[in-house]
Amino acid sequence: METASRVAIERLTVSEFRCYGAAVLTAEGRSVVLTGPNGAGKTNLLEAVSFLAPGRGLRRAPLADVGRRRANATEPTRWAVSARLMTDTGVVPVGTGLDPSAPPGTLRRIVRVDGRPAPSQTALAELATIQWLTPQMDRLFADGSSGRRRFFDRMVYGYHKGHSAALTAYEQAMRERTRLLREGRGDDRWLAALEDAMATHGVSISAARLATAERLVRAVRVRSESAFPQADIALSGTVEAWLADKPAAEVEDALRALLRERRPIDAAAGAATEGPHRADLVVHHAAKGMPAAQCSTGEQKALLIGLILANGRLTASERGSPPIFLLDEVAAHLDANRRRALFEELAALGCQAWLSGTDRGLFDGMAAETLYVTVEDGQLRPES
Ligand SMILES: Nc1ncnc2c1ncn2[C@@H]1O[C@H](COP(=O)(O)OP(=O)(O)OP(=O)(O)O)[C@@H](O)[C@H]1O
Numbered sequence: 001m002e003t004a005s006r007v008a009i010e011r012l013t014v015s016e017f018r019c020y021g022a023a024v025l026t027a028e029g030r031s032v033v034l035t036g037p038n039g040a041g042k043t044n045l046l047e048a049v050s051f052l053a054p055g056r057g058l059r060r061a062p063l064a065d066v067g068r069r070r071a072n073a074t075e076p077t078r079w080a081v082s083a084r085l086m087t088d089t090g091v092v093p094v095g096t097g098l099d100p101s102a103p104p105g106t107l108r109r110i111v112r113v114d115g116r117p118a119p120s121q122t123a124l125a126e127l128a129t130i131q132w133l134t135p136q137m138d139r140l141f142a143d144g145s146s147g148r149r150r151f152f153d154r155m156v157y158g159y160h161k162g163h164s165a166a167l168t169a170y171e172q173a174m175r176e177r178t179r180l181l182r183e184g185r186g187d188d189r190w191l192a193a194l195e196d197a198m199a200t201h202g203v204s205i206s207a208a209r210l211a212t213a214e215r216l217v218r219a220v221r222v223r224s225e226s227a228f229p230q231a232d233i234a235l236s237g238t239v240e241a242w243l244a245d246k247p248a249a250e251v252e253d254a255l256r257a258l259l260r261e262r263r264p265i266d267a268a269a270g271a272a273t274e275g276p277h278r279a280d281l282v283v284h285h286a287a288k289g290m291p292a293a294q295c296s297t298g299e300q301k302a303l304l305i306g307l308i309l310a311n312g313r314l315t316a317s318e319r320g321s322p323p324i325f326l327l328d329e330v331a332a333h334l335d336a337n338r339r340r341a342l343f344e345e346l347a348a349l350g351c352q353a354w355l356s357g358t359d360r361g362l363f364d365g366m367a368a369e370t371l372y373v374t375v376e377d378g379q380l381r382p383e384s
């Protein structure tokens with residue numbers, strides 16, 4: 001399924017980013033394999049690429065940690081990541097980094113697209129979808145629901161433009177409501193306005209998640225013969241359940257009423273105890289009927305890979321281009337069969353994948369045109 005169009009990085013430039021002073025990599029849209037010893041800078045480079053998507057990057061690090069560390073520095077390093085993105089309509093330069101005009105003591109990430117400042121990071125998501133898998137995500141099924149919501153919401157961004165803005169607006173209203181309730185002030189009208197914002201944004205958040213889950217379920221099922229086990233996915237949550245059999249307007253009313261009713265409970269808890277911020281992504285190993293959290297480590301990894309590949313196929317068919325994949329140390333945890341299958345699926349998707357590992361031998365079977373790069377001490381050495 002070679003896609004007609006694809007978005008890929010032609011050239012990546014990082015400056016003052018983590019262990020990198022200044023580094024340039026010309027990939028020309030090909031997939032990239034980064035190899036090198038522990039601490040060489042492989043994950044750092046993947047993290048740099050992940051900043052070409054909205055959000056906090058694949059480490060979810062505070063912005064101040066990302067800049068190259070200098071002895072006796074009194075202010076955070078002004079790091080930057082930029083890329084020439086190959087798209088349908090030609091090459092688009094994009095860039096991101098710390099905002100030099102942010103007031104002292106505050107840090108802000110700014111984005112430039114095509115030489116101009118973008119109004120928000122969302123502009124990046126409109127150009128490219130970036131999907132990653134890191135060793136930390138091995139605990140995605142075992143840990144709490146927030147990681148799973150984030151993982152899934154990143155997929156939803158790819159299909160619903162307003163999703164990220166709705167999440168921000170919902171969370172802002174929720175925080176404000178919680179603060180008022182905790183302080184025991186806030187008149188009824190004020191609380192009602194915040195709950196109204198939570199209800200409208202909340203229902204659109206849940207509806208976008210449900211629509212994505214439904215399409216993802218279908219995308220998973222298409223590929224019955226795969227080295228990666230099929231995942232059964234579902235969303236659990238009060239609003240999600242209501243939306244199954246009520247029109248959105250009714251669900252908004254119901255959520256508004258529920259929030260009002262729970263004011264005393266939420267005041268005591270110091271948090272909103274109901275709403276889409278409590279929803280969970282429920283994943284089962286379909287063939288075994290086993291909850292993902294109770295599958296073996298390798299099976300959980302394979303389930304995750306199956307999910308992101310399915311999302312990759314869905315993105316390719318709905319957006320015209322597959323995502324750019326960042327797969328940190330994924331090859332090392334797979335048996336030889338699954339490794340080969342992964343490389344074949346990436347090639348079939350026609351995507352640009354960035355993979356890392358300590359050992360070059362792990363990547364036998366990658367497409368012939370792959371660019372191999374040796375990383376050492378923040379230096380990139382592409383193989384000719
Ligand atoms: N802000 C920073 N400034 C300078 N160096 C940093 C900064 N943050 C992290 N580093 C260093 O960058 C180095 C490379 O880290 P990275 O995680 O990219 O290694 P890696 O090649 O992925 O190694 P591994 O194989 O162990 O995963 C580490 O030694 C780390 O301490």
Ligand SMILES: [Mg+2]
Nearest residue numbers: 042043044328
């Ligand atoms: Mg690493």
